[in-house]
Amino acid sequence: MLAPTPPMGWNSWNTFGAEIHEELIRQVADVFVEAGLREAGYTYVVIDDLWESDERDDQGRLVPDPKKFPSGMKALADYVHSKGLKFGIYSCAGTHTCAGKPGSYGYEEIDAQTFAEWGVDYLKYDFCYKPAGADAVTLYRRMGQALRATGRPIVFSICEWGSNEPWKWGASVGGHLWRTTGDINDSWESIEQIGFSQNGLEAYAGPDHWNDPDMLVVGMYGKGNVARGGCTDNEYRMHFALWCLLAAPLMIGCDVRNMNAFTHQLLTHKGLIAINQDPLGRQGFRVGVHWTNYETWMKPLADGSVAVGLFNRDPQHTGLINVAWEALGIHDRRPCRVQDVITGEDYGVFTRFFSTRVPPHDVVMVKVIPLHG
Numbered sequence: 621m622l623a624p625t626p627p628m629g630w631n632s633w634n635t636f637g638a639e640i641h642e643e644l645i646r647q648v649a650d651v652f653v654e655a656g657l658r659e660a661g662y663t664y665v666v667i668d669d670l671w672e673s674d675e676r677d678d679q680g681r682l683v684p685d686p687k688k689f690p691s692g693m694k695a696l697a698d699y700v701h702s703k704g705l706k707f708g709i710y711s712c713a714g715t716h717t718c719a720g721k722p723g724s725y726g727y728e729e730i731d732a733q734t735f736a737e738w739g740v741d742y743l744k745y746d747f748c749y750k751p752a753g754a755d756a757v758t759l760y761r762r763m764g765q766a767l768r769a770t771g772r773p774i775v776f777s778i779c780e781w782g783s784n785e786p787w788k789w790g791a792s793v794g795g796h797l798w799r800t801t802g803d804i805n806d807s808w809e810s811i812e813q814i815g816f817s818q819n820g821l822e823a824y825a826g827p828d829h830w831n832d833p834d835m836l837v838v839g840m841y842g843k844g845n846v847a848r849g850g851c852t853d854n855e856y857r858m859h860f861a862l863w864c865l866l867a868a869p870l871m872i873g874c875d876v877r878n879m880n881a882f883t884h885q886l887l888t889h890k891g892l893i894a895i896n897q898d899p900l901g902r903q904g905f906r907v908g909v910h911w912t913n914y915e916t917w918m919k920p921l922a923d924g925s926v927a928v929g930l931f932n933r934d935p936q937h938t939g940l941i942n943v944a945w946e947a948l949g950i951h952d953r954r955p956c957r958v959q960d961v962i963t964g965e966d967y968g969v970f971t972r973f974f975s976t977r978v979p980p981h982d983v984v985m986v987k988v989i990p991l992h993g
């Protein structure tokens with residue numbers, strides 16, 4: 621299995637867009653090691669769109685933009701690998717990429733071969749400029765098979781924005797993850813709209829096949845390619861906790877070279893990452909909504925305990941949010957220990973339910989551990 625737990629890494633798009641070059645990618649790889657991101661589990665350094673030249677070479681091969689990547693992709697992949705990390709790249713199932721560079725349509729085999737020769741470990745595969753009459757399943761299957769034919773293990777990240785329900789066929793064409801929505805941007809509205817709409821897709825996720833509600837905007841603070849006003853720290857915490865509960869791929873989107881202490885702490889939070897990477901691989905789902913804005917979500921864990929997210933979507937008011945054992949499938953009278961995943965605090969042993977105050981646009985995540993007797 622290439623992705624037994626949700627892939628973790630960094631992708632250039634959210635912050636850098638077109639402003640990518642080999643020095644940036646090397647610096648990101650360095651920071652992965654120096655700032656403890658690698659140790660926290662982040663592995664993939666992924667270059668998104670706009671790494672390509674406008675034309676293929678005379679053998680039909682994709683060519684990296686020589687101004688941005690003068691040493692070529694093989695050398696860059698070697699560098700990333702030398703740091704104990706994995707190297708990811710981007711292409712598109714249509715005739716052009718979303719930003720207008722050459723797409724892989726009709727070149728699937730040669731592109732897969734090129735990527736394998738460069739040492740690519742992860743391919744994000746987009747859906748712009750689809751030729752008339754070609755359907756998503758066929759296009760993604762073509763690349764899935766071409767990747768497999770190279771013999772190199774390459775994680776296949778399907779990016780067709782959920783338009784053709786890829787959760788139903790993504791795994792069968794060789795996909796390890798698939799986007800479920802349109803593009804995220806750095807705003808509360810975007811996080812909220814995407815994150816809370818994932819309920820109902822949980823049956824389609826599991827080891828080696830994940831729903832992908834798009835990359836993280838944690839730590840962007842309104843700067844970069846998809847910045848739309850930015851978010852507060854509370855909002856980023858809620859965003860990260862929700863993505864962890866959703867067993868979502870954790871692809872960092874901020875400039876990791878300039879993370880503040882809060883961003884660093886959140887992105888490397890052991891407890892939250894353990895929930896995301898739990899080996900059972902279940903995706904969290906909603907178990908209750910109170911007063912419109914208070915949501916309770918659960919994620920069953922491999923050790924028999926349950927991660928519970930108490931989310932407050934209200935912009936102004938602190939809410940008293942509760943979770944009843946009944947909603948978790950635990951008997952009313954069963955004593956359960958409740959521990960705060962984020963602060964580490966042990967709240968003690970409870971029966972029937974647990975409730976706590978949650979600030980506006982924030983989350984409390986607890987682990988509910990059923991006890992015997």
Ligand code: GLA
Nearest residue numbers: 633668669718719746779803
């Ligand atoms: C699409 C994808 C984004 C990004 C851009 C690049 O919009 O959904 O994640 O890859 O293309 O052009």
